Amino acid sequence: MTLIAFIGILMAGGLLAWIIARWNETLSRWIALTVVLIDLMWSVAILVSRRPDFSGTDWLIRFDYPWIGRFGIGISVAADGLSLVLLILTFFLGAVSVVVSWREIRDRVGFFHFNLLWVLAGIAGVFVVIDLFLFYFFWEVMLIPMYFLIGTWGHENRRYAAVKFFIFTQASGLMMLLSILGLYFIHGINTGTYTFDYFELLTATVGTTAGRWLMLGFLAAFIVKLPVVPFHSWLPDAHSQAPTAGSVILAGLLLKTGAYGILRFVLPLFPDASRELASIAMTLGVAGILYGALLAYGQTDFKRLVAYTSVSHMGFVMLGIFSFNELAFQGVVMQLVAHGLSTGALFVIAGALYERIHTRDLSLMGGFWTGTPFIGFITLVFVMASLGLPGLANFIAEFLILNGAWQASHALTVAGAMGLILAMAYSLRIMRKIFFGPASDMASRMSDLTLREKVVLVPMTLLVIFLGLFPQHVFNASEKTVKDILGVVMRSQADAIQNANENP
Amino acid sequence: MNAVQYLWLVPLLPLLGAVLLIVAGRNMSKPIIASIGAGSVGLSALTVIVIGVAFLSNPDVYEISVWQWIAVGNLTPSIELHLDALSLMFIFVITFVGFLIHLYSVEFMGEDSGYARFFACLNLFVCSMLLLVLAGNLVLLYLGWEGVGLCSYLLIGFWYEDPKNGYAARKAFIITRVGDTAMLIGLFLLFATFNSLDIETILSAAPSRWEQGSSIATVAALLLLGGAAGKSAQLPLQNWLPDAMAGPTPVSALIHAATMVTAGVYLIARMNVLFELSPVAMTTVGVVGAVTLLIAGFSAMTQTDLKRVLAYSTISQIGYMFLALGVGAWSAAIFHFFTHAFFKALLFLGAGAIIEALHHEHNIFRMGGLRKQLPIVFITFLAGAASLAALPLVTSGFYSKDMILWYAWAGEKGSGLLFIAGLVGALVTALYTTRLVIVTFFGYANTRVSKRPGWRMTMPLGVLAALSVVVGFLEVPHNFWHAQLISGFLGGVLPAAVIDSGIEAYEWALQLLAAVVTLGGIFIGYFVYMATPGLHELVKKKFPTLHQLMYDGWGFDALYTLLFVKPVTWLARASRGDVIDGIYTGIAWVAIAANRAIATTQNGVMRWYVLGIVVGALLIITLGILV
């Protein structure tokens, strides 16, 4: 019930914020902030209080209620450590988004917060529901408000970006719907029980060919969202055109739903097909790392640059997931959190810069350190995080992923590690173009962070350092999930080997 | 466990200093900043001395685990400090030389607006470097390894307004990152084999896991060598160091001479078991060292920038250390690191004093005659230079370099070629050192001295000058009076060098040869630059291409620009618009074009529509009949 409350509070808060904004826009902002903070604190409280249960056999929280019994649709939500960690990330970045929009969004404030909170509700829903029908529902819930966020409050080319985002995600989402229905009917025909329940469907026996196709359907939605090269091209447009809050949520959270989907659904439901596809998927991941890094290096638009770094970082996620070992999986979990924080913060910084100098063009910036060392320092931390400096969260993630991937494929790991060098190149380019070098004309228009921006950025900085030094808090939470998923894949592998031995 | 249990204070103090300066540095007055910056490192140095005393009374290997960092599967590195003789030597140098350089910087950087930032970075550097050498596992070592890289980046680009400095900083960071990535891959390989990244575990398990000379050991060792070569500016990743001189001079002294660049030496010495397993890797280390020391030495002869001369000489001296490592003379390498740290820091600090005194003049040919105007600097610089040139008997550089040369010849893994390379290197070293001293301090005063260093700059110079003479006597060849404090001290950690039997008798001859070569170098230098004015110009004119090649560091920069920088930049530019996006844009374009094409049929004339229906019906019925 708690989990439903999380989502319900957000949805109700969104409606309330929309209505209230007719009379008082500031109150609407406060309502949005309060709502997200309530969720944040509640979820942190759960994480802290349920810490001893992480290693237990059950899900931490679970709630089932039959909804449309005739079609086997139930309101079933459940959270394990992984979900909880991602939920906290969601609410944290949600609060960040509300605060960074305080000054930036001035028209249709109520509708903005409505969309913002509903996106968050959709994301939170995706992270907790375990009924595939509801999963698809929430998948759409997070899509449509996001479309409005980009299309209404975005930058100059927002319509194009919004439509592109919508077409990519919607088309891939429909493929997932097909797969969900396919799975539903195959399972129904085999067993006679038609259900969308995740646990029930986990036991479904699907033929090899059918499994492959169904898996591809799921995977399509997730790798477009992740995104994996060559399905990434909606991302730079969407990220660079969205308002700051939109970029933060897109990069920090929406991309994570793709990775979560692969971990939660693709691997456990179709372990055989996943193993078959692993080498291709890892290659795509590495291609993403290198391609994203290369393109990031070539950009002149700050937000676009950061967007391409996301492509690169999500390549690591893809590489890690399909390496199938605990190190890589934990690395992926960490990468989700770390990338959410670091890229989110970089977008916040981009927003802060845009607010001051009204441009995202790197070639117009330069020499800002003198006037605004605080922004400079914060940016430095996140730039270092994005290039994988040890001591910060991203390093832990990339180290574990590559270390795990090494056990799966040497060549791909080496190629992926090359991405680290390119990451260095594009990351330092950010510092050089914005903060170092001779002072540009824009430098006089810069002012250092306001209190409101500090309130957002300082916790993010501390968190990214904290997770770099004490990553074990996250690993403890996700350990059981990771091991369970890994167990499914390993069993499938063992079965395959056994079959091969029995029928040579 | 006595005082050693407070080991965690050693890196923590500089870290606290750094954090304090980062958080509140802008609101502090300069004296407070200075006392935090220098004081934290000073306290850390004191702690090291206390710990050192305790350690000497009870030498052992101490492990202090602070907290469990990561525990995923078999990968369980913790934040743990590992103290043995090797790391003790390193942390002593780091904190002690570091403290002296901090003290020097208090005055040197006194006018700079980025005072707090400077000390924050410097403190952070000391902390990272300490973590690097104290790390009990390779992951923590890698943390320190990258941390020093970051600080090096920040400090080289300290004067960020000048794009050239930023370029040098990025170059340093990226080139070392290339090596670091190789090292990272090496870590993966080690972990895949040993299921652990704990240094002790790896070193103790390696000999039983890998056969002597097995190819996998070679690969692992070479990958680590990649990291070491990057950090220590060895071939083929050496070309960042001369540019790194763009940073403030104390930075060059601390990071790019005394400590960070020797991290590679530390790494190889620390992982000696792995390298011993692979003769190929050992030979590679030796050859890399030998070639580097030669090419850097020759480059140093042609430089006109005071700091670049020293930078190339640093590369060259580290080449000696690699040579020593390559022939298995582990203690000799560390000994040379020890002496080099003092005399090279001294030389850099002296250079800083000169540059500061001459309004940031870097060109040695516009100096001259400083002997009388900056006497303290001259004397101390001379001590350092003598040590660098390995002036026989009285300087520490002589003893450490002699030790390396001896093992290069006599060591089991040594060879004639390596020895000759070392010998030629010694000649070149003496030559460029003499050139440097003569051009800078003798002759006419070309530039007027505007500012004389105060006590906070001269005191470190004096201390370091004394040390660069004295520390040599810690390890004296046994045919003199046999002091083996260093190798004895390190004996528990590093294997002793094995020498060919029956060769000890030649030691005298070898020492004599080395001394003669050094003196010969000094004499040539004297002859070319002092006794016959204009001769060096003549030589330069005679071989312009060679001179230019040596001046440019043998064209590695141009080569790398051509091979890597240009293609990547071109590729990034070319694909800026995202080629893959073109596919989707193409699809969208086709859809729009098709829409336009079909839309023309919707012309509003009803009879056409009816006709369309009829033709459609006709087609369907025809199909129905035919199929």
Place this chain on the structure above:
Amino acid sequence: MNAIPIEYGLILAGILFMLGMVSVLIRRNIIFMLISVEIMLNAAGLAFIVAGSKWTQADGQIMFIFILTMAAAEVSVGLALILQIYHQLKTLDTDAANRMKG
């Protein structure tokens, strides 16, 4: 009541349908087009009746009744539209009413 082969009936329906269709295609006058559509509908109704009479079922006639109903509704709306078009364009030429294009 016997012995009318239904293919004759169907052929008759076909011929009438064709004639209506030719007329729709060639006419530009919108009232003539409406009339032609009526012919075609009627032909379709004939086909239903023929089929219904073959099976001796009422369904054919019922379908005819529905077609009739539809034709009535269509004619009423169509004629109203024709009136509007004529008032608007002062002509009955369909080609003049081509503004609804893509």
Place this chain on the structure above:
Amino acid sequence: MNTDLLIFFTSGAVAIVATILVITQYNMIHALLYLIVSFLALAVVFYVLGAPFAAALEVIVYAGAIVVLIIFVIMMLNLKKDAEEQEKSWLTPSVWIGPGILCAILMAEILYVLLAGGFEGNATQAVGAREVGRSLYGPYLIAVELSGLLLMAGTIGAYHLGRQRRKVIHRFLEMTDE
């Protein structure tokens, strides 16, 4: 050859001829009169085929109501003599060619289907109004109601569209400058 068949052929021929005349006339009223002839002939065919109820409806609704409606409208339009001239100018022989060929092909296909597809069988028995009524208000009740709705919609639509308002032009036909 029995009488039924004879009547069928005769009235069928009348229907075809009348229809041809409908589609070739230039004068609308003449065309409508031929259309009535065609409908009446078809009504006979219906009767012969054993559908007396349909025959009656054909006469009453088609030939009666619908055609009369069209005539009313033509009268309302108050067309002049030149309408006939215009019709003549539109119906040049050349416009017949394309549709003629198309329809010939279609006719040939229909004939092929009918003659080759096994549509044998004879109309045997009459189906009277009683059966039709039973069936209509039995299984087809919903369809009847739907037809009612359709008629209602048609009535309202016709009323709405046919209203003569001076200024207000229906938006479907609104002049827009493009």
